[in-house]
Amino acid sequence: MRILVVGGGYVGMYTALHLQRKLKPELRRGEVEIVVISPDPYMTYQPFLPEAAAGSISPRHVVVPLRRVLDRCRVIVGEVTAVDHAKRTASFKTLATQEEGTGPLDLTYDEIVLAPGSISRTLPVPGLADYGIGFKTVEEAIGLRNHVIEQMDIASSTRDPAVRDAALTFVFVGGGYAGVEALGELEDMARYAARYYHNVKAEDMKWILVEASGRILPEVGEEMGKYTVRELRRRNIDVRLETRLDSCEDRVAVLSDGARFPTRTVVWTAGVKPNPLLAATDLPLTERGRLKCTAELTVDGAPHAWGAGDAAAVPDVTAEQPGTECAPNAQHAVRQAKVLGDNIAAAVRERPLQEYRHKYVGSVASLGLHKGVAHVYGRKLKGYPAWFMHRVYHLSRVPTVNRKSRVLAEWTLSGLFKREIVSLGSLEHPRAEFELAAGGRRPKES
Numbered sequence: 373m374r375i376l377v378v379g380g381g382y383v384g385m386y387t388a389l390h391l392q393r394k395l396k397p398e399l400r401r402g403e404v405e406i407v408v409i410s411p412d413p414y415m416t417y418q419p420f421l422p423e424a425a426a427g428s429i430s431p432r433h434v435v436v437p438l439r440r441v442l443d444r445c446r447v448i449v450g451e452v453t454a455v456d457h458a459k460r461t462a463s464f465k466t467l468a469t470q471e472e473g474t475g476p477l478d479l480t481y482d483e484i485v486l487a488p489g490s491i492s493r494t495l496p497v498p499g500l501a502d503y504g505i506g507f508k509t510v511e512e513a514i515g516l517r518n519h520v521i522e523q524m525d526i527a528s529s530t531r532d533p534a535v536r537d538a539a540l541t542f543v544f545v546g547g548g549y550a551g552v553e554a555l556g557e558l559e560d561m562a563r564y565a566a567r568y569y570h571n572v573k574a575e576d577m578k579w580i581l582v583e584a585s586g587r588i589l590p591e592v593g594e595e596m597g598k599y600t601v602r603e604l605r606r607r608n609i610d611v612r613l614e615t616r617l618d619s620c621e622d623r624v625a626v627l628s629d630g631a632r633f634p635t636r637t638v639v640w641t642a643g644v645k646p647n648p649l650l651a652a653t654d655l656p657l658t659e660r661g662r663l664k665c666t667a668e669l670t671v672d673g674a675p676h677a678w679g680a681g682d683a684a685a686v687p688d689v690t691a692e693q694p695g696t697e698c699a700p701n702a703q704h705a706v707r708q709a710k711v712l713g714d715n716i717a718a719a720v721r722e723r724p725l726q727e728y729r730h731k732y733v734g735s736v737a738s739l740g741l742h743k744g745v746a747h748v749y750g751r752k753l754k755g756y757p758a759w760f761m762h763r764v765y766h767l768s769r770v771p772t773v774n775r776k777s778r779v780l781a782e783w784t785l786s787g788l789f790k791r792e793i794v795s796l797g798s799l800e801h802p803r804a805e806f807e808l809a810a811g812g813r814r815p816k817e818s
């Protein structure tokens with residue numbers, strides 16, 4: 373029997389991990405094979421991305437190597453492009469197929485877990501595709517960190533006030549935890565870095581948070597959301613509620629309230645939508661494009677297909693209102709993965725399945741070093757206690773003892789020494805120096 377897991381994120385990695393433990397005897401006897409297909413050979417612990425952007429955790433430690441953790445699974449680094457469940461076949465491409473020009477390969481399976489997660493939900497805002505950046509991957513987080521420090525370097529060395537002003541203006545769109553945490557951590561890092569510049573002060577920078585609704589951070593409840601707005605404004609961050617980004621053409625952010633900000637930084641964190649791969653399957657989807665799943669995490673009406681996480685519409689059986697779906701967050705993803713692993717193992721052994729049942733317990737968010745906000749199990753925390761809770765919670769959640777130890781060591785060291793303020797933006801163009809030496813063209817400036 374082949375169990376195919378599509379995606380190596382929260383759900384994909386944890387499901388495969390549970391399965392390789394649960395089905396140990398079957399794996400040993402060669403009766404079962406678990407195959408994981410994911411575009412990256414690692415799982416990204418997304419809640420640590422803002423801290424990686426701030427330089428509190430190094431990029432390698434916010435990811436978990438799939439091959440090492442899933443040592444009894446077959447890991448294929450590739451991208452599933454379509455699933456024909458009627459024929460129990462998935463098509464996928466890899467770097468090798470692209471290099472060889474052979475087109476996608478087919479893999480048959482007996483059971484399939486669809487966990488490709490979500491992608492940034494963008495709108496047709498003019499200029500966004502050219503100048504915007506998301507905040508979902510480790511590459512984006514580190515790219516943004518390098519970019520922010522590079523803008524401070526530009527501002528420090530230019531004589532043109534317009535260039536300086538644009539370089540020091542940072543626009544974030546979307547007030548969910550990804551946007552608020554990314555902005556909170558990066559502003560805090562840039563404020564700290566400014567003390568090492570002779571001509572750039574923290575007050576010279578403009579940090580703007582644009583949110584279409586009337587509140588931010590809905591995950592921590594209304595009261596703590598209002599506190600977060602006050603706290604950010606106290607830090608001189610321009611929080612604009614009920615405002616949209618209308619355009620960012622020619623590197624000018626134009627907002628729906630008429631404000632215009634020349635800027636070189638537009639970070640788009642205005643929500644997520646299900647991975648487009650789902651539309652390339654013959655499985656049932658909801659109106660919003662998520663996989664229609666049952667509380668047992670099977671795909672509704674499609675035997676041998678399973679789903680969980682951001683990609684799946686799983687009924688929230690604890691909700692008072694019928695028809696409520698579990699929200700796309702890590703809290704559900706990691707718990708669903710455990711039930712999913714148990715249920716697939718139960719199905720293999722022809723045993724009954726269990727329901728996924730979890731009542732949302734609230735959320736914690738970091739707003740920079742020693743600053744945070746939390747609303748968990750009915751308890752509301754602000755400032756240092758919330759930040760401390762954020763760290764303890766995520767340290768307990770980040771997978772593997774190896775990663776926990778490395779993250780803890782980094783936090784301890786950064787408490788003893790000063791923060792890193794270096795930008796390694798040139799890592800993104802490793803051949804630039806050599807190309808110049810060899811007489812080639814300098815890569816175009818971004």
Ligand SMILES: Cc1cc2nc3c(=O)[nH]c(=O)nc-3n(C[C@H](O)[C@H](O)[C@H](O)COP(=O)(O)OP(=O)(O)OC[C@H]3O[C@@H](n4cnc5c(N)ncnc54)[C@H](O)[C@@H]3O)c2cc1C
Pocket residue numbers: 378379380381382383384409410411412414415416417418419420421422450451452453487488489490507508509549550647649680681682683700701702703704705735736
């Ligand atoms: C910056 C940030 C901070 C966050 N903070 C929190 C937080 O504090 N608390 C919280 O509860 N949640 C948080 N979240 C949300 C949480 O990370 C997600 O809900 C969770 O990762 C969803 O898990 P998933 O497995 O469904 O998707 P993911 O973890 O995104 O995994 C999807 C996987 O599928 C792979 N994939 C994509 N397309 C394909 C394809 N075609 N073929 C094969 N594989 C594919 C991807 O590469 C990835 O490995 C945060 C998210 C972000 C971006």
